[in-house]
Amino acid sequence: MPKVTVDGVELEVPAGATVLQACEMAGKEIPRFCYHERLSIAGNCRMCLVEVKPGPPKPQASCALPAAEGQEIRTDSPMVKKAREGVMEFLLINHPLDCPICDQGGECDLQDQSVAYGRGASRYDENKRAVTEKYMGPLIKTVMTRCIHCTRCVRFSEEIAGVDEIGALYRGEAMQITTYLEKAAAHELSANVIDLCPVGALTSRPYAFEARPWELKKTLSIDVSDAVGSNIRLDSRGREVLRILPRINDDVNEEWLSDKGRYQVDGLTRRRLDRPWIRRDGKLVAATWDEAFTAVAKVNPGKSVAVVAGDMVDCETMFAAKALAGALGSKLLEGRQTGLDYDCSNLAAVNFNSTIAGVENADAVLIVGSHVRWEAPLVNTRLRKAVKRGAKVFVVGPEWDATYPVTNLGNDLTVLDKLPKDAADALKNAQRPAIILGGAALGKGALGSALALAEKYKLVREDWNGFNVLHMAAARMGGLMLGYAQKGGIADLVKAKPKLLISLGADEVDYTRFADSIVVYIGHHGDKGAHAADIILPAAAFSEKAGTYVNTEGRVQFADQAVFAPGDAREDWTILRALADALGVNVGFDSFAELRGAMTRAVPVLGNEGLASYGALPKAEKAKASGTIEAYPIKDFYLTNPIARASETMQRCSAELLHGEHFAEAAE
Amino acid sequence: MADRHLEPDTPELRARWGTFAWTKENAAKVKEIIARYPAGRQRSAVMPLLDLAQRQVGAETNTQGWLPLPVMEYVATQLEMPIIRVVEVATFYFMYNLVPVGKFHVQVCGTTPCMLRGSDAIMAACKKRGMEKGHTTEDGLWTLTEVECMGNCASAPMVQINDDNYEDLTAERLDAVLDALAAGKMPKAGTQEPGRHTVEPLGGPTSLKDMVKANHDYRKEW
Numbered sequence A: 001m002p003k004v005t006v007d008g009v010e011l012e013v014p015a016g017a018t019v020l021q022a023c024e025m026a027g028k029e030i031p032r033f034c035y036h037e038r039l040s041i042a043g044n045c046r047m048c049l050v051e052v053k054p055g056p057p058k059p060q061a062s063c064a065l066p067a068a069e070g071q072e073i074r075t076d077s078p079m080v081k082k083a084r085e086g087v088m089e090f091l092l093i094n095h096p097l098d099c100p101i102c103d104q105g106g107e108c109d110l111q112d113q114s115v116a117y118g119r120g121a122s123r124y125d126e127n128k129r130a131v132t133e134k135y136m137g138p139l140i141k142t143v144m145t146r147c148i149h150c151t152r153c154v155r156f157s158e159e160i161a162g163v164d165e166i167g168a169l170y171r172g173e174a175m176q177i178t179t180y181l182e183k184a185a186a187h188e189l190s191a192n193v194i195d196l197c198p199v200g201a202l203t204s205r206p207y208a209f210e211a212r213p214w215e216l217k218k219t220l221s222i223d224v225s226d227a228v229g230s231n232i233r234l235d236s237r238g239r240e241v242l243r244i245l246p247r248i249n250d251d252v253n254e255e256w257l258s259d260k261g262r263y264q265v266d267g268l269t270r271r272r273l274d275r276p277w278i279r280r281d282g283k284l285v286a287a288t289w290d291e292a293f294t295a296v297a298k299v300n301p302g303k304s305v306a307v308v309a310g311d312m313v314d315c316e317t318m319f320a321a322k323a324l325a326g327a328l329g330s331k332l333l334e335g336r337q338t339g340l341d342y343d344c345s346n347l348a349a350v351n352f353n354s355t356i357a358g359v360e361n362a363d364a365v366l367i368v369g370s371h372v373r374w375e376a377p378l379v380n381t382r383l384r385k386a387v388k389r390g391a392k393v394f395v396v397g398p399e400w401d402a403t404y405p406v407t408n409l410g411n412d413l414t415v416l417d418k419l420p421k422d423a424a425d426a427l428k429n430a431q432r433p434a435i436i437l438g439g440a441a442l443g444k445g446a447l448g449s450a451l452a453l454a455e456k457y458k459l460v461r462e463d464w465n466g467f468n469v470l471h472m473a474a475a476r477m478g479g480l481m482l483g484y485a486q487k488g489g490i491a492d493l494v495k496a497k498p499k500l501l502i503s504l505g506a507d508e509v510d511y512t513r514f515a516d517s518i519v520v521y522i523g524h525h526g527d528k529g530a531h532a533a534d535i536i537l538p539a540a541a542f543s544e545k546a547g548t549y550v551n552t553e554g555r556v557q558f559a560d561q562a563v564f565a566p567g568d569a570r571e572d573w574t575i576l577r578a579l580a581d582a583l584g585v586n587v588g589f590d591s592f593a594e595l596r597g598a599m600t601r602a603v604p605v606l607g608n609e610g611l612a613s614y615g616a617l618p619k620a621e622k623a624k625a626s627g628t629i630e631a632y633p634i635k636d637f638y639l640t641n642p643i644a645r646a647s648e649t650m651q652r653c654s655a656e657l658l659h660g661e662h663f664a665e666a667a668e
Numbered sequence B: 001m002a003d004r005h006l007e008p009d010t011p012e013l014r015a016r017w018g019t020f021a022w023t024k025e026n027a028a029k030v031k032e033i034i035a036r037y038p039a040g041r042q043r044s045a046v047m048p049l050l051d052l053a054q055r056q057v058g059a060e061t062n063t064q065g066w067l068p069l070p071v072m073e074y075v076a077t078q079l080e081m082p083i084i085r086v087v088e089v090a091t092f093y094f095m096y097n098l099v100p101v102g103k104f105h106v107q108v109c110g111t112t113p114c115m116l117r118g119s120d121a122i123m124a125a126c127k128k129r130g131m132e133k134g135h136t137t138e139d140g141l142w143t144l145t146e147v148e149c150m151g152n153c154a155s156a157p158m159v160q161i162n163d164d165n166y167e168d169l170t171a172e173r174l175d176a177v178l179d180a181l182a183a184g185k186m187p188k189a190g191t192q193e194p195g196r197h198t199v200e201p202l203g204g205p206t207s208l209k210d211m212v213k214a215n216h217d218y219r220k221e222w
Helices: A019-025 A078-093 A109-117 A152-161 A192-196 A259-269 A289-299 A315-328 A377-388 A421-429 A439-443 A447-456 A476-481 A490-496 A528-532 A572-582 A592-602 A642-646 A648-658 B011-017 B024-035 B042-061 B069-079 B083-092 B112-116 B119-128 B171-182
Strands: A003-006 A009-012 A049-053 A072-074 A140-142 A166-169 A176-179 A202-204 A217-222 A231-237 A240-246 A277-280 A283-286 A305-309 A332-334 A364-368 A392-396 A433-437 A467-469 A500-504 A518-523 A535-538 A547-550 A555-559 B104-109 B142-147 B159-161 B164-167
Touching (some): A003 A019, A019 A049, A019 A072, A049 A078, A078 A109, A152 A166, A152 A377, A166 B083, A192 A202, A192 A240, A217 A555, A259 A642, A259 A648, A277 A289, A289 A518, A289 A535, A289 A572, A305 A315, A305 A490, A315 A332, A315 A476, A315 A500, A315 A572, A315 A592, A364 A421, A392 A421, A433 A447, A439 A447, A447 A467, A476 A547, A518 A528, A642 A648, B011 B069, B042 B069, B042 B083, B069 B083, B119 B142, B119 B171, B159 B171, B164 B171
Parallel strands (some): A003 A072, A305 A332, A364 A392, A364 A433, A500 A518, B104 B142
Antiparallel strands (some): A003 A009, A140 A202, A166 A176, A231 A240, A277 A283, A277 A535, A547 A555, B104 B159, B159 B164
């Protein structure tokens, strides 16, 4: 623990800290461009210069200098001020003064720091250099003349994303950042380089020239595109959410966000259900709310009601629907739309127990039937970190490019009962062994043998729980906690032949099996569910309602409402409350606060932000694994939910990045 | 020098170089080069391999050689490294030619010491023979490039042609060198000043004169 002095204040810093970190701990702001906490240190922008004694009598790059015992650091001396002004002037030599037409304007590190630390005027009157634009795919817009060569994007794709495709070509003044042959950056985290870029060289292509940051209302929310529950910020203007940015949460998404979570935003304004519809003579006809409620009341289902929840609904909606079904006398609730029927009597057995942040400490990981990179890209970055620390990873299931070395054990699930020697040894000798069970494995009934495997290899130890199930739906854990699980899965609902099937934005259900039921679809997009519905009640998307979400590790998180639902659409709980009136029952809440109160009384952990505890794993019963994993549930990463399917950006990503279609670029 | 660029990726380029593979001798050399580095660190061999590839391309085309994209991809695949990292290396170092060059790559130093010693005349002599900066002559013999300091300031002005330096040049001496090269001869590399061996002072030593005959201890005289 070296002791250093920063501007006359003595403080102790952790061993291995840099001078920059020491200055931050002392509360001093150090300007920087290339340095980033989560990336390796490059030390090439020179903006973080400080004066350090003992040492050479010149300013030193604090980001790359280890803090050492007895250092006297000055961040406020004339030498430092002059050094910063000098660096700033050099950086601005080739940087265009096009802030008025630059999308980074208002949230630009270079702009802010030149105001705070720059000279105020330039002495440079030669020609500035210009660099041709580089194509980096449908999400990243490049204006490479603005690039200051901090190489954050290069380091991000190499270190975090694990896809080496951005590089710095040529050198010195001629240096250019590009992908090889200007191919599109094709991975699920590519758009994070936009956030990382300290200038306007890499900006968001779909969001280009949409808005200025100061015009936007910022709302804290939770990403529903996968079960990671990334913390996001919705930036909205008027009635429209214009962009989605990640928020920092080291336990969940660090500060990254998958491209789908970020760019499905334009799907929120397309293909929306903005008025009720009723099916008459086989055709959906626009209707009023009154007509729709009358139509539902006319079904007069009595007890014969079932609810199926979609992948993106919040806990409040599911609880309100549960209360409605309960008031009618039905307990037929199901959220696993595609027919999964794993045992949910103990939620610890279907939870990501290692936690997302914890899994990076694992030293041997067995992935069974999960395409982690597509099912939860931000869990894959954690696994990548684990591998960098020396973890061994084994995969059961079809091969996929993990971005780190893995050993594939084939598609046959029987391998779980008798692991090959190298995998068995790795799990046996590991300090923190882990198993990750994906949807494909759950679908083949591998949960039992995975639990047996957990017992055999002692995956649960003191301070470590290595048994993980990776879900893909944002609503899954919340739904399971609220009892949206029948013993036989959705087949139980089919068997019950309900007169009325309430679908909470469920778009993956095979509705042909409910041919005799009246399907009431409460959702926000005209997708598969709406096509099969008899009555459509337009509801709010995740950005248009407050709600509670539980991610795959059982983390309860709250999202706020950013905008209002379009047209006649209403928040889901109000629709369910009105349905209760139409059906003549009492659900026991009249306001959102009352609903949330009732929900937390029923399931208290949903009231506390943070990890829910599900207790110990169940005792493993004798189970034999069988079957082979032919394919993973996600066929197209960019089009997994109705919002993404409605999004033009996601459609283009799918066509261009996954299916190799070419798009002609408009000439500028 | 700032106008370096990659040769465009065209079907013709792919057709010509897509089938690039090491010759038998070079394959043995490659094995030896990779073996110099610890297992798993084979990408450290990227620079010697690129150099070797450039020489092989040169031998195939009877030029100094250059690095077509398919050849870089070949090296990247062999070293199991991302292609963009190989291109980064190849574009960084000026010794790798990114576009086709002639049989002799004439690199004239134009940095201050050489300029003071008459590099302008050298450049003019090159141009008089039909060379043009950044271009290859029509007979495919010469490519002219102006470069920055090559570290031969004590024997300026200098020119580097392929693997050899020619120093202490005048326009006439350069002409003699180029004529010899064109005639297929190997002129003497290094200084072209008669009587000079390397970069010792012209006209005998000016300091440490006592050292010429024997090892002299100067310490008493300090």
